[in-house]
Amino acid sequence: MSRRLGQAVAGIVTIALAAGLGIAADAGTAPTRGQAHAATPYDKVTCGDAAARLFQLRGNGKELWYSSISGPASTKPTVYGWRKIYTFNAARPALAVAAHDSAKGVVQLFVTDRDGGLRLYNFSTGKAAITSTKNLHTGDPAKPGPYDYSRLTSDGRRLYGTKGGNLYIATGVTATQRPKKTALVKTIGYPLALWSNAGNDQELFYTDTSGTLRAADVTTQGGGFTATITTIRTSGWSQAAITSPGAGLLVRDTPTNTWRHLVTLPTRQTDTKITPHQTISTTHHTPNLPVTTPPAECGIDSSPGGSAAVTYDQLHAMFGAKVASRAVVETGLPGLIREMQAGHITTPARKAAFLATVVNESTVNYAAAQNGSSTYRGRGFIQLTGDFNYRGAGNALGTDLLGNPSRAATLAWSDKISRWYWTKARPNTNRYADRHDMGMVNVQIGFFGSSDPSHPEVAERCRDFKNAYKVLTGSMPTSVECTT
Known part of the structure; x- marks a missing residue:
């Protein structure tokens, strides 16, 4: 979607997951160097x-x-x-x-x-x-x-x-x-x-x-x-x-x-x-x-266990001043966690990728909206943008977002839209997160600078992923791909 407030999408590129051979039995974690992979039932x-x-x-x-x-x-x-x-x-x-x-x-x-x-x-x-x-x-x-x-x-x-x-x-x-x-x-x-x-x-x-x-x-x-x-x-x-x-x-x-x-x-x-x-x-x-x-x-039927729970203090430790105020974030956080759980965004890699994306899209503010007069400008946790996305999300969730676009930035719908976009509109995003591939997570989300390795936010989102992962696990992730 768009860069956080005030910036527009330059296009959404969908590239499917190369889920390849020999994925580890626990598909919720990225392969570890030097560790044998079990056959998948x-x-x-x-x-x-x-x-x-x-x-x-x-x-x-x-x-x-x-x-x-x-x-x-x-x-x-x-x-x-x-x-x-x-x-x-x-x-x-x-x-x-x-x-x-x-x-x-x-x-x-x-x-x-x-x-x-x-x-x-x-x-x-x-x-x-x-x-x-x-x-x-x-x-x-x-x-x-x-x-x-x-x-x-x-x-x-x-x-x-x-x-x-x-x-x-x-x-x-x-x-x-x-x-x-x-x-x-x-x-x-x-x-x-x-x-x-x-x-x-x-x-x-x-x-x-x-x-x-x-x-x-x-x-x-x-x-x-x-x-x-x-x-x-x-x-x-x-x-x-x-x-x-x-x-x-x-x-x-x-x-x-x-x-x-x-x-x-x-x-x-x-x-x-x-x-x-x-x-x-x-x-x-x-x-x-x-x-x-x-x-x-073909891919692994993920559905990993684990918890999507995250606190405001953890978010602040991950991203510092980029996170909106405690009052704003804690208002929307229960619903966001609920939708993360439903979308199997429950492993450290998936949570880190999702939260790094959301903080850059909306400062973890469910009511975030782009400046400007465009009817279908970016709104919500993940900055839903464009009439085709408003239509798709509304059809999937059973509400008229095309006719009522402001709903995308409300407590009732912002969290649900974020899960829909992450797991349904772009169904391979969790799998790229499993591989610690923030470059392709950015492409899936439609971050407008994702195709330019020199764009400063490419490094920023990757750095946010690493920091979030460290807060969640106590150690930095390995084999992180920052660019496409």
Whole structure:
């Protein structure tokens, strides 16, 4: 939403969670370095609208195909046959495709080509068809652009591609323009399959022709990036058609069947085992070509225990003078705590992220409102902004906010709206908080400076998260991501 009072939203960008493989059994806490991750039981895996969508290039890059698995984490999933959904211009065939985001019935697909170009295709899940396209960068056969990746994947926030035996990363990914930055990460060879794994300590997994399975832990180094490579298995992984919709669920071509796994994956260099928790084959054949699926299709059914309770004195210890007066805050705090509890904002990481956001949006004042005459200006704990958000919140909560926008800054509705926005309008926010990823929390909330790492409030919100976490736990959080 907007920066606290008096500033407007510059746009809301929704990027789904890359819930990746091998999330720890307690999904309410972020993975700990050096600590093995337990396999996730099937009954703890949820898959959005109960489908994992698969996309694949065929016909030498001239065709885009689609399939889906209904109930991918269930005992007996329903697999739907592949079908062609798009034919590319013969003069500009695709080289690689990565499903990046899945939100509000639309899957974003980034496509590279041999000329180094980059395009965005929007796939409607309701129509099962490509409904719009956008050219982000046009390459030239004589002088190719930078995006001639033969393998491509996404963790929901960044694109990763390989060419010439090297792994590259593209940051500042949006649906309107080419990525802001592309950087060489490391030489890794020529993968058969490359897929994202944002839920574990390693961001990526990849296979090669010798059947080796490796993990890549991508980290920042100076002004760029590097990666630590861990060998997980030395044989048996010579497939290209491997991907993950998240939560430790793998879709793997054997190549005669699609296999589904829940697996225990290693943390940073500490455990080189990969243990199938359960394997179920189907009669659905996936051609052994690279396949991609949105990284947020499946996630952990969180609902963590714990308490949302927080006091004014704790808030003041976290944020100092940024917090409104005791009388104002303590008037709205009981309702805010009630809604935090209902929204499972009960772990230190989630509470810290939520409260750091609220203090910057409204000073923890339920009645906060932006200055100005705009009818749908920011109001309430989380500064609901824009007619589309007033309409959505009102429809979900059963009150006419569009016709009565001032209700958004009242004791009766401000707290409820904050939970709706955090858990319903932007359903992946808790999961980003679990990962200590304030950069993506800011993106989810729609903080207008979230896409600019140099914006002073980016560092401020991250610092507030760390301070809040320390007050709640007694120690500073580790592995905090402050920028996107």
